[in-house]
Amino acid sequence: MARPRIRQRLTGVSTPFGGVSWETLPNTEQEALTRLVAVLEDRRVLYNPMDREIVDLAVNSVTEIRRHLVEEIGRIPADGDLAAVLPSMAAPCRAFLDEVQAGPARHGWDGPFG
Secondary structure (H helix, E strand, O other): OOOOOOOEEEEEEOOOOOOEEEEEOOOHHHHHHHHHHHHHOOOHHHHOOHHHOOHHHHHHHHHHHHHHHHHHHHHOOOOOHHHHHHHHHHHHHHHHHHHHHHHHHHHOOOOOOO
16 A cells, blocks of 8 residues: 655744744646546547547557656656556557557558558
């Protein structure tokens, strides 16, 4: 089970009567998820049958998805729950792009959509 993260940081203590001030830290994982959902929710390549997609547009879309995933990996804490998930989301993007680049001649079939 993941240890809960402290969402506030002590920034000052005043005396003689006491007093504490703190700063609320951003929830970087939540922010990353919000950004990713915004990117992923409108990607036709994730929802349409591949025979209805134009190959070049599908490649561009998967490339863009992968770019966003890799950017978010760099923004989030390495020990967070999301840090374990995002690379496993980027891997199929990379595999798809590798297959498209290999082309149909390598596999003896009509391409990744056939």
